[in-house]
Amino acid sequence: MPAGDPEKRPDPDALLALSQRERPGRLKIFLGAAPGVGKTCAMLQEAHRLRAEGVDVVLGLIETHGRAETEALAAGLETLPRRHIDHRGQPLEEFDIDAALARRPALLVVDELAHTNAPQSRHPKRWQDIRELLDAGIDVWTALNIQHLESLADVVARITGAPMRETVPDVLLQEAQDVVLVDIPPDELIARLKAGKVYLPQTARRAVEKFFTPGNLTALRELALRRTAERVDDQMTEILRQKAIEGPWAAAERLLVCLVADGSSDALIRQTARLASALNADWIALLLAPPGDPAQPDRRASEALRLVETLGGTAQRRTSADFAADILRVARREHVTQILLGHRPRGPLARLLRQSLAEALAARAEGIAVHLLPLPGPAPAAARRRLDALRRGLTRPGLPADLALAGLATTGVIAIGHALAAVMELPNLSMIFLAGVLICGTLRGTRAAVLAALLSCLGYNFFFIEPLHTFSIARPHEFLALLIFLVVASLTGSWTGRIRAQARAALAQTRGVEAQAAFSRQLSAASSAEDVAWAMVTQVQGGLGGKAILLLVEGSELVPCAAWPPEEIADPVEMTAARWAFEKGEVAGWRTATLPNLRLRFHPLATPRHVVAVLGYEPPDRDQPLSVADEAKLAVAVEQAAVALDRALLVREAVKAAAMQENENIRDALLASLGHDLRTPLAAITGAVTTLQRGETDLRPDQRTELLDTIGQEAARLNRFVGNLLEMSRIDQGVVKVRRDWVDVGDAIRLAAERARKTHPGRQTRVSLAPDLGFVRGDQDLLSQVIFNLLDNAHKYGESEVSVHARNEGDQVAISVTDDGPGVKPADLERIFEKFFRAGGTDRRKPGTGLGLSICRGLVRAMGGTIKAESPAIRRRGTRLIVRLPLAELPQDEEAR
CATH class of the missing domain: 3.30.565.10 (Histidine kinase-like ATPase, C-terminal domain)
Structure with missing residues (x-):
């Protein structure tokens, strides 16, 4: 390696990271895909092993959540007392960082890294407490679930439907010296949950239905495995960078995204973070600025760099006169395998005059792939706002919007007509005006088309029929042509508007049929009343908007079964309207004859037998009544859900009846066994005892011995029979x-x-x-x-x-x-x-x-x-x-x- 080659010396950033990682306090993270996989138990088992080897191990804080096995593992280890905090009259217990610093053990175990501390604590987050302990030279072990990583919070929310309120910066996982993956298959985790080993039974049931589904757990498990593999790759990367070994390497992907300080940076950063997560790749964001820019980055650039660090990337800022050369220099130094650029459409003239940055990189990047990420066009913010306002105006119903579009189209056609007349002589310009009418009919409908036809007739007369700039017509055939144009334009525009209306109605009907078919498939696949309830509330919320809650009838009570949003509940007054709908079989609540001022309207889900449930629905706009189409959608959904719920309840009753029948069969078998297997030995014992009593003096010794042996054998047989029954009972009870x-x-x-x-x-x-x-x-x-x-x-x-x-x-x-x-x-x-x-x-x-x-x-x-x-x-x-x-x-x- 040449001594003066700065590009081939060991990476100073890697050496700095190595020196920082060699601080006195070491961090070890036990990473899991979900709660209940055994992270805390794994930590405690390792802590017991080190304690047996003579290491000074102290438990700073362990959350047992009432689990007996966790409490048993925590026993026998020194535990720091918790700090008591009174927050708004409610007593809270938190980790005492001052006690930990005063005790200064060799190893401190602190559970739940993503925990948010009470408001009166020194740090708002527990991971900040752990950083202070590490800086003080104390080794720390902690536990973390993959869904709490900042870069994965939105992905996990989409997978599970539950937002992550407590997150940890990805950089903390990168700073850890050791990451231990604690993993079990989803089926085993669900079994642990149902057995009450993760949550209390009432909490476990809801968790199985909402969060702990096989699909959710498989996705979270994949995220945990990928992130752990990425951590191993990071360790290899640091070693190679410290030894100045050039890349790119085929061992793992490394991404570089190029940014400029404009509004597109955030979108590029998030796309890159998602792509890096999917590829299990490290990534770098390079913020470029031309010479002459201020030395200090502006607010937008600073926010972009902070977002990069939050999402687990590495941020760099460069001032460059040759963007392509500097990007490739950084890419080769950082062993990048893929370069990502934001791309906006360029006009023909721009493509002809100047080579784009993407083209320059593609021509000079040897062994590095260049990817273009689409960005919005280069319209300024003010222009975009005007275009959005115009678009909203064109889609708003009403005569003013139709008239405005007709006037705009007519003005444009007149301008085009003048331009064409200036370069060539056209015998008839009416076809151009007819195009404007067709555009209005396509965009707005019949009324806009007829208005455009009238305005086009007047404009054609005023600007293109002699005498010009008057509404007079000198020649009769011009009047006849103008009249024919008006009739043809009106008819064409009217037909265009009708076709547009029919197409929109057909599209809406098709989407409605598709949504209804999907809902029907969901109901057909639903195997329980809870599945039907969730399908119902999601269908209503997705098809009509607003909020929905389904109350299931259990006996004479209404029990909340499903809601969307999940936290939606009905207050006591609304429950009164729900009971009315249940008891009377009538709609009650919002805009009905019963309690019309409530926010929810309750629909009974009735079958020929009885009312099986009540649906509460709050529309997105309570000031406007539901349209006829929405009322029809809601009525159809209610009828289908009622039938599906009744079917699910009948299945539940059939299962209960089958279980009762099975119990009857077992009872009959038991009685039959008792009748035979008890009567036979009892009869033999009774006969032998009677013979002994009556023939006490006449029996020979061998006969007496035989009778006594019979009594002993049959008594042993009875003992085995009763013992089997007791043993089977103990096995069934799990004792x-x-x-x-x-x-x-x-x-x-x-x-x-x-x-x-x-x-x-x-x-x-x-x-x-x-x-x-x-x-x-x-x-x-x-x-x-x-x-x-x-x-x-x-x-x-x-x-x-x-x-x-x-x-x-x-x-x-x-x-x-x-x-x-x-x-x-x-x-x-x-x-x-x-x-x-x-x-x-x-x-x-x-x-x-x-x-x-x-x-x-x-x-x-x-x-x-x-x-x-x-x-x-x-x-x-x-x-x-x-x-x-x-x-x-x-x-x-x-x-x-």
Whole structure:
């Protein structure tokens, strides 16, 4: 590298950034896609590990949100007391930065980086507190959700429909020495949410419906993954810049947007930020100014540079006489792969006289792509305002606007006619005036066209028919031609206006039909009353404007179900009108006979059976009544939503009825099992006891022993039956407690086989265990119970012999129990694990309740394993039940024993 080449020396900005990053305090951010992914738990687990290694770790502030697992992880670590603030009579608790600075731990854990502090705090934002701690030399760990980054706030708002009120500058993520991505799949996060591990149950339900949808979580997860990958790319970039390695590199995209201090800068900056986010690319904004400009940037330029920094870009300002050369110099130094320019349309003369900046860059940029971003035309602000006013005037209904357009068109046509007459002799200029009439008819309609025809007739007479500049007509054929022109122009303009009106009506009707079809598809796809409610309020708000709220009928009460905007609520007086609409089945509220001064009008959603809901609608302009078309749209939407809601409610009732029927079936099965499986052993016990009582002196000792054995066996059978019922109840309630001990699978199988031999003395149980059989983590009693249930079931449905085999399969232990019975139908291989299902159907000669295999599945899942059935098993007969449990390694001290 030449010593005097300034372009190939290490980047001073990169070296400065490196020196700044080497300050005493280090920042580590645990980044997640959404609340509940486990950022706080990951921080606390790492904090416990460092604490065990002797690091001075202190919890500055942890938000547990009532989560038991988070509270358990926070226990055992030193926690700073919170600072109490009284804000408008409401007590608040905030992070105490003074206590943290006084304590000065080696590592401080502060949760929720995007939090907004109470008004009386030293800094308005918590991230500013953390910066002060870093400057004081304290290492800080914190947590952040991707939606709180400033550059992504608008993108997240469009994805989720919820605005982000608390944001963090992107530069803070860039300054962090470490960024740890904490990620779980959307389905698992939704399951955690429904289980109450993220929010309280009442909050969790609304969160699942509004924010925590699979689509939203997938989009947020992609943003988090992209931003983390971008952070890794930034680290590589800094290393290469510090070592003066030239680019551009193919490893990642780098963007450079060129700005000038005008009103287009903000649009260019935002487009570049979105493109950089989509490409996972770093980006630079270069503000260019020609020589002779003031040294200090003006207000507009300063605002543009601040916006660049806010959105995560790097801002630079250059004064240059050769924009193309300086842009390429910066691009090569910063290893830019794409240059972005704002582009306005240029006229033919400008293209002929001067080469554009884009053309100059494209000709000289080797290996760098040049992109043009469209900008509005170069019309000055005042001219744009005049054009906007003229456009609004042309679209405003009324005679003055029609007359103004007709006069403007006629004046323009007269000017064109004079210009043409000056260069050539035209025998008839009436066609030019007819063009003005057609323009008025196209833009405004029939009335404007007829007015243009009248004004054109007068103007043609005054300026082009001799004697000129009078309304007299010297020759009769000129009068006849003028009269024909007036009739033709009026008819043509009238037809043009009618065609325009019909086209606009057809377009409006087409859009209405498309919107109605989309609404119908939404209602057809809606599977619940809540889905129908949201489709209804969004349809009303999108089609008519204003605000909408839907109140669902539950019993005799009206419950808010959906609203747009989401924060819309009805006050007590408006609820009175809503109840009137519900009880009477009539429209009430705004511009009706009942409470007409309210802001909302309530429509009952009625079906032939009853009123299912009430829609509250507030129009955008309450001073004007709804048009006939809007009334029709609202009525159709109400009718469709009523039918869809009634269908959804019927589905809900059908599901409830099916659940009740299932409960009835289970009850019938339970009663049938009780009737058989309790009566049989009770009858045997009763008979044996009666025989013992009556024949106390006549019975031989062997008979007495046989009767006592019968009593013992049947009592054990009863005990197993009741135990199965209790065990199934505990599994259903989720209260089965599984110990996590090291279990010898071979011992568990031997215990279960011995128990099965005693229970079924006339049957053979063959055991085959692999010599290298491993251990599992679980409960030996429960595992033995599972194997015994499988053996008991196999003996009931087998014929002579039952075999149990165990071996290692990869990282699992596989235990199989095989019988030689008739087998199970393929359709029933999964159903046999359902409660009260019996492969023998209604055949009660086979003892049992149909609970054994269901209990086995519940216990195996509690120990982290799986169970399945195969049939046929051997020689086209029999059934094999296979249990797989994860292998566990014994600790070294256990192996030594």
